[in-house]
Amino acid sequence: MKGLKRRASVIFSFLLFLGGTSLFAESSEVDISGTLFHHILNGRSLDLFPGVPAVKLPFGISVHQFMLVLSVLLILLLFLVAARNKTMKPKGVRSVAESLVLFVRDDIVYPVMGEKRGEKWLPFFISMFLFLLTVNLIGLIPAFKTATGNINVTTAMAVVVFVLTFAVGFKELGVAGFFKNMYPEGVAPPIGIFVVLLEFIGLFTKSIVLSLRLFANMFAGHLAILSFLVLIFVISPFFSLVSLPFAVFTYVLEVLVALLQAFVFTLLSCIFITMASTPEGE
Amino acid sequence: MELFAIEPGLAIWTWLSFGLLFFILWKFLLPSLLKSIRDREKTIAGAVDNAREIQERLDEIKKEEAEILVKARTQADKVLSDTRKEAEVLKSRLLAKAEEEAEAIVSRAKIKAVEEREVLLQALQEELADFVCDASEKVTGVSFTSEKDRKMVKEMAQTL
Numbered sequence: 001m002k003g004l005k006r007r008a009s010v011i012f013s014f015l016l017f018l019g020g021t022s023l024f025a026e027s028s029e030v031d032i033s034g035t036l037f038h039h040i041l042n043g044r045s046l047d048l049f050p051g052v053p054a055v056k057l058p059f060g061i062s063v064h065q066f067m068l069v070l071s072v073l074l075i076l077l078l079f080l081v082a083a084r085n086k087t088m089k090p091k092g093v094r095s096v097a098e099s100l101v102l103f104v105r106d107d108i109v110y111p112v113m114g115e116k117r118g119e120k121w122l123p124f125f126i127s128m129f130l131f132l133l134t135v136n137l138i139g140l141i142p143a144f145k146t147a148t149g150n151i152n153v154t155t156a157m158a159v160v161v162f163v164l165t166f167a168v169g170f171k172e173l174g175v176a177g178f179f180k181n182m183y184p185e186g187v188a189p190p191i192g193i194f195v196v197l198l199e200f201i202g203l204f205t206k207s208i209v210l211s212l213r214l215f216a217n218m219f220a221g222h223l224a225i226l227s228f229l230v231l232i233f234v235i236s237p238f239f240s241l242v243s244l245p246f247a248v249f250t251y252v253l254e255v256l257v258a259l260l261q262a263f264v265f266t267l268l269s270c271i272f273i274t275m276a277s278t279p280e281g282e
Numbered sequence: 283m284e285l286f287a288i289e290p291g292l293a294i295w296t297w298l299s300f301g302l303l304f305f306i307l308w309k310f311l312l313p314s315l316l317k318s319i320r321d322r323e324k325t326i327a328g329a330v331d332n333a334r335e336i337q338e339r340l341d342e343i344k345k346e347e348a349e350i351l352v353k354a355r356t357q358a359d360k361v362l363s364d365t366r367k368e369a370e371v372l373k374s375r376l377l378a379k380a381e382e383e384a385e386a387i388v389s390r391a392k393i394k395a396v397e398e399r400e401v402l403l404q405a406l407q408e409e410l411a412d413f414v415c416d417a418s419e420k421v422t423g424v425s426f427t428s429e430k431d432r433k434m435v436k437e438m439a440q441t442l
Contacts, residue, residue: 037284037285041284041285042287042289042292061295062289062291062292064292065291065292065295068295068296069299071299072299072302072303075307076303076306076311079307079311079312080311082315083311083314083315086314086318088322088325097315098315098319101312101315101316101319102319122316123304123307123308123312124304124308126307126312127300127303127304127307127308128300128304130303130307131299131300131303147296150289151285151286152287152288152289152290152292152293152296153292153293153296155293156292156293156296156297156300157296157300159293160297160300219285
């Protein structure tokens with residue numbers, strides 16, 4: 001068993017080396033940063049295998065759009081399969097789906113919103129967490145791209161949270177109540193108005209930061225992995241002995257980051273919406 | 283810069299994808315899953331409550347059992363000590379009775395022995411009187427057969 005594991009890791013490293021070599025075969029002639037960004041940024045075709053011509057996506061959709069649709073389909077498939085298994089003791093796909101749902105419910109929504117209010121918002125945050133998690137993770141499959149490494153996707157998600165923050169705040173507290181909620185009690189008007197202004201700007205910055213955090217983490221992770229692989233061609237093929245383990249380590253770290261960022265985005269969204277719609281002091 | 287290129291189409295695509303996912307999950311897939319999770323949690327909570335109640339009842343029974351055991355032990359000790367006391371009393375009573383009976387037997391035996399001794403002594407005196415009379419008759423040739431002689435010899439023998 002131990003020997004088998006060692007053999008598998010050697011084969012995996014060799015394949016990774018081969019993949020990396022052919023992936024950047026033209027790197028010595030073209031510019032390194034161009035190649036790097038080509039593998040991260042949005043495009044209209046998928047480079048499935050090194051040496052194989054890129055697959056052009058139908059209907060003129062971009063790779064990131066395709067990844068978003070693929071993620072949605074995967075999530076729906078997971079829940080459709082899970083819906084079939086209705087036993088008292090969940091197993092397999094059902095167990096995975098339930099674990100994810102329970103994680104969002106017990107670690108994100110209920111602690112922040114409480115049970116009664118959280119019940120209503122649960123489907124929204126489950127959808128958000130699963131959507132981000134799947135989009136983050138799908139980009140870790142070789143030849144696929146991370147849509148959350150695109151600022152437009154993360155901003156679109158942050159805009160959803162931003163709009164909901166206002167909408168829910170206005171609905172729960174009223175327009176006047178929403179702004180009054182920002183005014184700290186027992187503070188002189190000049191300072192109070194200044195605080196309201198800051199809070200109002202804060203609503204925007206929170207959403208911007210929400211968007212940037214997810215984008216930067218996902219983008220930087222992929223850039224780090226590819227940078228380690230590019231070093232082989234920049235320095236020497238023998239440098240693969242050093243950069244390959246680092247690339248594998250960063251890849252494993254990226255799995256963790258993908259999960260963590262989906263969690264952070266969902267948790268912060270939940271907190272922002274709750275804060276905007278809860279009267280001061282409650 | 284391409285990194286921060288604005289792609290409104292992608293943003294709209296993101297909203298559509300997320301909106302579609304949310305709608306399908308919210309309307310069709312999540313309700314049954316959440317309901318089954320809630321039902322299971324209720325069942326588990328019910329089973330846990332039931333188990334807790336059983337545990338509490340078990341603890342009560344154990345407590346009662348311990349109390350009953352202590353009570354039974356106390357009662358047994360009391361019965362044992364009472365029995366011992368009674369046995370002691372009975373023993374001493376029986377001993378006293380036995381001693382009394384033994385004394386009575388001994389005194390009765392003593393009286394009987396004295397009586398038998400008296401009888402034997404009387405018989406011996408009569409025998410001695412007869413013997414003395416017979417011996418005197420042989421020596422003197424005079425017959426001492428009268429009742430008067432015998433009585434005299436008897437009285438003499440009694441003085442011995």
